[in-house]
Amino acid sequence: MPVGDIMIQVFRHLFNSIDEGIIVTDTEGKIIFYNAEMAKLEELLSEHVVGKHLNEVYDAVTVESSEHLSVVLTREPVLEKHKAYFTNKGKEVTIVASTFPVIEDDQVVAVYSVCKDITKFKELLTKTMQLHDQIGLEGQEQRSNNGTRYTFDSIVYASSTMKRLIASAKKAAVADGFILVFGETGTGKELLVQAIHNHSPRKNEPFVAINCAAIPETLLESILFGTAKGAFTGAVESKGLFQQAGQGTLFLDELNCMSIALQAKILRVVQEKMVRRVGGTTEIPIHCRVISSTNVDPWESVNNGSMRKDLFYRLAVMTLFIPPLKDRKEDIEALIHFFLNRYQKIYGLGEVQIGDDLKNVFLRYIWPGNVRELEHILESAMNMLDGRKVITMDHLPHYLKAKFLSQEVSSTELYKKGSGTLAHALREVEKQVLWEALKAHSGNVTRAAQSLGIARQNLQYRMKKLGMHKF
Structure with a gap:
């Protein structure tokens, strides 16, 4: 052929x-x-x-x-x-x-x-928007049901950094202007925004949130602004989230992931306080407060072109930065106790503690996934207890043990072992993690790579690079 x-x-x-x-x-x-x-x-x-x-x-x-x-x-x-x-x-x-x-x-x-x-996705979004409408109607009779779960009392912390943040957030809540919250993924941005809503004069009004990164742009505009009947085949008259929020709060999560074209339309809405439905000709007044968030420094988003500068200045009247967990170590122990109490009740385990050795590892870990990562690790460990009441390293998934063990190598020992350079120290840490993974899987490269979350070829390349030709 x-x-x-x-x-x-x-x-x-x-x-x-x-x-x-x-x-x-x-x-x-x-x-x-x-x-x-x-x-x-x-x-x-x-x-x-x-x-x-x-x-x-x-x-x-x-x-x-x-x-x-x-x-x-x-x-x-x-x-x-x-x-x-x-x-x-x-x-x-x-x-x-x-x-x-x-x-x-x-x-x-x-x-x-x-x-x-996106047929099924559209059906789901239609049901969601109908539910928002229903919540809005019910909210007139039952004002406490505003769509939130958290208040400032829900935020667990012990650090002075978080104490100052909470104080600033309470002032911002009462001021009732635009707020931009930024912080890494997993730091609890929506939790803080819900707390702000519930501390504000709008606390009895609806709280409506949307993740701008999770929905295709072509649907996001319809969801935010609503649709006019006949705007496209099958389109019905529907309120957008700006309207559904009423006199409450609309939270635009991960605003920097929204397209520049749609950001321009958002800017017009917040400037004019008027919205026009997709396919419609009538301007509809809006009364909600807009709070937005980014998972990176918003000024960085402006500089790299993922956020309009004029929209940033409009929505960042007040800015609140949630520091990553690695920069507020004092909060780690308080969060550990909080999550242990939560999940021991959920799973009916009685009083559960964390071993001192593991706690020390937690306090030294950098927590790239922040509070969310800590919560998921503790929940996973509690499911592996087998009747015991103390969580140790043995109750963690292997990939986590490898990550934690890599931190246990003394920086002094690494310095004494070789050249004393940072590159040498990092090389020794990487080698130890790979040996631990291979040892746990009896030298099986494929299973060791899977446990580390990397491709088999990647592990082989790293082994060769580090001079690990045989296990």
């Missing part, structure tokens, strides 16, 4: 094995390829689609409504566009699609789309 034919078969197999729909048309709109995933989401057979024109498969196909036909003319890709449409069999499909021209010798020779099925 010629190489060209082999490559065609390879690509055909490849495109039929991925979990995104792919459709390819020629310049006239005739379908020349239609993969298995596209057939699955549209409930059509490939043999009934390939060779037909777009308007034979889909309803109301025009240059204006079809990205494939318009891209032939514009020669420009259309990225991440939300589409809701019907096939000629009456099947309603909701996708996010990116459409690209194939250009050869300066001529468009074909067009293809890569499509993601």
